Amino acid sequence: MKRWSAISLITRGCLHPFERADGEAGLSRIGALQIVRAPCMHSAILVHPRFDAIWPFSADHARRLWEKEGPVEFLRVSDDEQQPASTLLRAPESVDRMVLLGVPLSNDCVARFAHLKELAWSNDGLGWSEAKRAPILEALQARGVRLVRHQSEGFWGQSVSEFGFALTLSALRRIPQLHRAMLTDPGVWEYTPASGIGRPSTRGQQYGDDSRFTNGTLEGKRVRIVGAGNIASRYASFCHFFGADVAAWDPYASEPSFHRSGARRERFLERLVSDAEIFAPMVPLTDKTEGLITAAHIDALPRGTLVVLVTRAGICDMQAIRRRVFAGELSLAADVFDIEPLPLNDPLLGHPNVVHTPHNAGRTQQAGERWVEALFEQFSPV
Secondary structure (H helix, E strand, O other): OOOOOEEEEOOOOEEEEEEEEEOOEEEEEOOOOOEEEEEEEEEEEEHHHHHHHOOOHHHHHHHHHHOOOEEEEEOOOOOOOOOOOHOOOOOOOEEEEEEOOOOOOHHHHHHHOOOOOOOEEEOOOOOOOOOHHHHHHHHHHHHHOOOOOOOOOHHHHHHHHHHHHHHHHHHOOOOOHHHHHHHHHHHHHHOOOOOOOOOOOOOOOOOOOOOOOOOOOOOOEEEEOOOOOOOHHHHHHHHHHHHOOEEEEEEOHHHHHHHHHOOOEEOOOHHHHHHEEEEEEEOOOOOOOOOOHHHHHHHHHHOOOOOEEEEOHHHHHHHHHHHHHHHHOEEEEOOOOOOOOOOOOOOOOOOOOOEEOOOOOOOHHHHHHHHHHHOOOOHHHH
8 A cells, every 4th residue: 555645735724635646745836825745654664783683684574564565764774873763864754653673762753753653663783771761662652652562572483493393303313413423434334233243222224313312203202391382382283293292381371372282281390201201391581480490300301301402591400401411311402501602612512412503593584584574563554
């Protein structure tokens, strides 16, 4: 839908409004008539490279989305730009909806954005405290500007859950370990048992799994998940589709969160850990979830359990996990750690029963695009 400029005829004290597609602002006379052209209202997106460093695909996706609806003033400022948004636009008074990505506002902006109706202001890349932002946002709200904010972090739920699922399969079949070994050791192609004679449950023809830990197919495995939110419920649905026996614990989730993902609801965390073959704590790190999975829970996991970590390591007692991993009692597939970045001499790196990646599960192009979409869905239709 096009967004037209409003033009009014002023004659003999009467106001006769009509519309034209002319976007210029100004005043002209035709005989006894005065034609007053109001500025063309439009959307504006301002982005700082500091924001691009965090969400490299989001700003351009935002531009593509809004250009489908009408005029958009898109400005990517210089690396060292520090000026507030109202000084960077040609006509701030003609902006009625705006997205600021790492670009500051000032108290002067409240008056200069005279017709602003809706605003999304991302602090990513800007790094202001809420105390510094609050007076400006309150002044805008007092003037009737509606503030658009993310309602959840669901924008990277698909990316993180898929990554966790990939880590699970990789650990079950030792894919990273075999990949690395092939680069230097032709012996990985040799499947003959050490004694040369076959024995039950030992290495044999084309068998590369580690029988000390949960291994092989996901089908039939007891997958036990902490959480039933954006990430955990997706992960549960993937495992359920592959034929796993899935149970989840989350005292705050509604019943549909479980049955839609194919997970059985477990009401006691102590019972959840008692029979796990794959254990995946997948809740965000908050004051309430920090240390939620205690050393007692880790010690209650059956020997050989695969632990999958993709949200935050701080929800678990990592010292207990490390202790049992190094003792050969648990295997670990992790994208997050208690120390980040992991030092090159950290014993987790390259450990035979550990699959590790450097905390990048959530950052996909699709997550960056969904970051924008989750905001834009809240703006009023044009």
